[in-house]
Amino acid sequence: MRRNELIWPLALAGAGAALVALSCLIGPGGLSPLAATKGLFGAGDPAFVMIAQQIRLPRALAAWAAGAALGASGAGLQGLLRNPLADPGVLGLSTAASLGAVVAIYFNLAHATPFATPAAAIVFALGATAALYLLGAGRVSTARLILVGVGIASFTTALIALAMNFAPNPFALSDLVSWLFGTVANRSFSDLALALPPMTAGLALLLVAGRGLRALALGEEAAASLGADLFRLRGLVIAGSALLVGASVSLAGAVGFVGVVAPHIARPLAGHDPAKTILPAALAGGALLAAADLFVRLAPFDQELKLGVAAALIGAPGFVWIAARTKRLAA
Amino acid sequence: MKARIEARDVIVGRDGRILNGVSLSARAGEMIGLVGPNGAGKTTLLRALAGLEPVSAGSCDIDGQAAAAMAPTVRARKLSYLPQTRPLFWSMTVEAIVALGRFAYGAPDRLEGEDAAAVARAMEATGVDRLKARAATTLSGGEAARMHLARALAAEAPILLADEPTAALDPRHQLAIMKVLRARADDGTLVIAALHDLSLAARFCTRIILLANGRAIADDAPAGALTETHLASAFGVAASVSKAGDRLEIRFGD
Numbered sequence: 001m002r003r004n005e006l007i008w009p010l011a012l013a014g015a016g017a018a019l020v021a022l023s024c025l026i027g028p029g030g031l032s033p034l035a036a037t038k039g040l041f042g043a044g045d046p047a048f049v050m051i052a053q054q055i056r057l058p059r060a061l062a063a064w065a066a067g068a069a070l071g072a073s074g075a076g077l078q079g080l081l082r083n084p085l086a087d088p089g090v091l092g093l094s095t096a097a098s099l100g101a102v103v104a105i106y107f108n109l110a111h112a113t114p115f116a117t118p119a120a121a122i123v124f125a126l127g128a129t130a131a132l133y134l135l136g137a138g139r140v141s142t143a144r145l146i147l148v149g150v151g152i153a154s155f156t157t158a159l160i161a162l163a164m165n166f167a168p169n170p171f172a173l174s175d176l177v178s179w180l181f182g183t184v185a186n187r188s189f190s191d192l193a194l195a196l197p198p199m200t201a202g203l204a205l206l207l208v209a210g211r212g213l214r215a216l217a218l219g220e221e222a223a224a225s226l227g228a229d230l231f232r233l234r235g236l237v238i239a240g241s242a243l244l245v246g247a248s249v250s251l252a253g254a255v256g257f258v259g260v261v262a263p264h265i266a267r268p269l270a271g272h273d274p275a276k277t278i279l280p281a282a283l284a285g286g287a288l289l290a291a292a293d294l295f296v297r298l299a300p301f302d303q304e305l306k307l308g309v310a311a312a313l314i315g316a317p318g319f320v321w322i323a324a325r326t327k328r329l330a331a
Numbered sequence: 332m333k334a335r336i337e338a339r340d341v342i343v344g345r346d347g348r349i350l351n352g353v354s355l356s357a358r359a360g361e362m363i364g365l366v367g368p369n370g371a372g373k374t375t376l377l378r379a380l381a382g383l384e385p386v387s388a389g390s391c392d393i394d395g396q397a398a399a400a401m402a403p404t405v406r407a408r409k410l411s412y413l414p415q416t417r418p419l420f421w422s423m424t425v426e427a428i429v430a431l432g433r434f435a436y437g438a439p440d441r442l443e444g445e446d447a448a449a450v451a452r453a454m455e456a457t458g459v460d461r462l463k464a465r466a467a468t469t470l471s472g473g474e475a476a477r478m479h480l481a482r483a484l485a486a487e488a489p490i491l492l493a494d495e496p497t498a499a500l501d502p503r504h505q506l507a508i509m510k511v512l513r514a515r516a517d518d519g520t521l522v523i524a525a526l527h528d529l530s531l532a533a534r535f536c537t538r539i540i541l542l543a544n545g546r547a548i549a550d551d552a553p554a555g556a557l558t559e560t561h562l563a564s565a566f567g568v569a570a571s572v573s574k575a576g577d578r579l580e581i582r583f584g585d
Contacts, residue, residue, distance in 0.1 A: 082418075082420040082421075083420075211434070214423075214427075214431065215431055215434050216420070217419065217420050217421045217423060217428070217431070218417065218418065218419065218420075218428070218431060218479075218482070219414070219416070219417070219418040219420070221378075221383065221414045221416075222412070222414055222417070222431075222482075224383055224403065225381055225383060225407065225410075225411065225412035225414070226407055226431060226432070226434040226435065226486075227403040227404035227406070227407030227408075227434050227435035228403060228434065229403050267421070271423060271424060271427065272421045272422045272423045272466070273421070273423055273427060274421060275440070276440065
C-alpha cells in the first residue's frame with residue numbers, strides 16, 4: 001500500500017514532465033527535435049532558442065499548471081460536495097472566473113496592474129463557489145448540484161458576452177472564444193509567475209482540508225461528531241478551489257472536464273481516500289492538459305483547435321461515462 | 332477514563348415542539364435505552380447530548396462543560412456518536428472507515444501505535460476484522476452496520492451515543508450489536524442508544540428513558556419504565572407487559 005502511494009504520483013508526475021518535454025521538442029515551426037533540444041538548453045540558432053525557451057516551454061508549462069490546478073480543485077470540490085461529478089467547468093466556476101478576467105481586462109483594471117486579471121478571476125470563482133455551495137449542496141443531491149452549476153455556467157457565460165458588449169475597449173470575437181474554450185497559446189513566463197503563487201496557495205489549502213474531507217466520507221453529521229470543524233473545512237475547500245480555478249482560468253481560460261476526469265483517474269490509485277486523491281489528481285490533471293495541448297498543436301487543422309475543445313472531446317464522454325456508472329453511494 | 336452527562340430542561344424547536352424540557356443525568360457504566368414512538372425526540376435528544384443540535388433553552392453538559400461549546404476534537408475524545416443515517420460516499424476500505432474513529436487523535440494516514448490498536452480492537456469486537464480490506468460500499472447491511480459501530484467504538488471514548496444501532500438488521504445481528512454495546516457499558520463506558528425494539532432494550536439496558544412528544548415520561552430500570560400505563564400513554568395503543576423468566580415481553584394491541 002505504501003509503495004503504491006508513492007509509485008502512482010511519481011508515475012503521473014513523470015508523465016507530466018515527459019509531455020512538457022515532448023511539447024518543447026516537437027511541433028510546427030520547422031525546427032527538428034534535435035534543434036529544439038539544443039534551443040531548450042540555450043544552444044544553436046538564437047531563433048530556435050527563442051522558440052524552445054520562450055514560446056514552447058512556457059506554453060507547455062502553462063497547460064500543465066492549468067490542468068494540475070483543475071485536477072486538484074476537482075478533487076477538493078468532489079470531497080466537499082461528496083459527489084464524483086463535481087467539476088469546476090461543469091459547475092460554472094471556470095466561466096465565473098473567466099467573467100472576472102474579462103471584467104478586469106475589458107474595463108482596463110488589468111492595465112493598472114497585472115495582478116488584476118488573476119485577482120478578479122479568483123474573486124469571481126470564490127463568489128461562484130460560495131453560491132454553488134449555499135444553493136446546491138444543502139441536501140446532497142447530484143441533480144440539484146449540477147443544475148445549480150449549469151445555471152451558474154449559463155449566467156456567467158451570458159455576462160461575459162454582455163460585458164464584452166459594454167466594454168469600452170475594442171475586442172475580437174476570438175477573445176470571447178478564448179476565454180470560454182480556453183487556450184495557452186502565447187503564454188509567457190510572466191503569465192506563469194502570476195498564476196503559480198495562487199495555485200500553490202490553493203493546493204496547500206486543499207491539502208490542509210484533506211483530513212476533514214476524509215471524515216466527510218461518512219456525511220456531515222458523523223464528520224462533525226468525529227471532531228471535524230465543518231465551517232473551517234468548507235472555508236478551506238471553497239477558498240482553495242477558488243484560488244486554483246481563478247489562477248488556472250487567468251492562465252488558460254475556461255477548460256472543462258479535467259476536474260472530473262483527473263480525480264476519477266487518481267481515486268482508485270489513492271484507495272478512494274479523498275485526502276490522498278488531491279495530489280495525484282493534480283498530477284493527472286497536469287498530464288491530461290499537457291497532452292491535450294500537445295494534441296492541439298499537432299492536429300492538422302488550419303486554425304488551431306481551442307484547448308478546452310480538445311479537453312472536452314476527451315473529457316465530456318468521460319464525464320458521461322462516469323455519470324452513467326455512478327451508483328448512489330450514499331444511503 | 333470515565334465521563335458523565337448532565338442535561339437540564341432541554342428545549343429544542345419553537346415552543347419546545349421537538350424536545351420540551353428533558354432532563355437526565357447519566358454516569359459511567361450505564362447502558363441507557365432511549366425508547367419512544369416515531370417523532371418522540373430520540374434522535375434530537377441524542378444530537379443535543381452530542382453537542383450537534385442547538386438547544387433553545389436548557390443545557391447539555393459533558394463532565395460539566397456545555398457539549399455544544401466544546402472544541403470539536405476535545406468533544407470527540409469524550410464522546411462518540413453513531414448517527415441514525417450512515418451514508419458512505421467513497422468506497423474506502425473497511426479499515427480506513429473504522430480508522431476515522433481515531434480522527435480526533437490526529438490519526439495519520441498510516442495507523443500506528445495506540446490508534447492502530449484501538450482500530451484493531453474495535454474491528455475485532457464487531458467481527459469486521461476479516462472484512463478490513465474490503466471496499467466498504469460492497470458490504471451487506473449487517474456488515475455495514477457492524478463497520479459503522481466499529482468506527483464509533485474505535486474512538487474508545489468514555490461516552491457512546493448510538494442512534495438506532497440495530498435498525499434494519501436481522502435478529503442475529505441485532506443481538507450481536509446489543510451485546511457489544513452492553514460489553515462496553517460493563518467496561519465503564521456510558522452508553523446511550525435510541526432503540527425501537529422494546530424487548531431488546533429491556534433485555535440489554537440497565538435503564539430506560541421513555542420519550543413521548545418531546546418529554547421523558549419514564550426514566551427507570553426497564554421493569555419500572557416499561558409499564559403498561561407508560562407504554563399505552565407513550566405509544567397511544569394498548570400494551571401488555573408480561574414477565575418470562577428474567578425478560579420482559581411486550582405486546583401492543585389487544
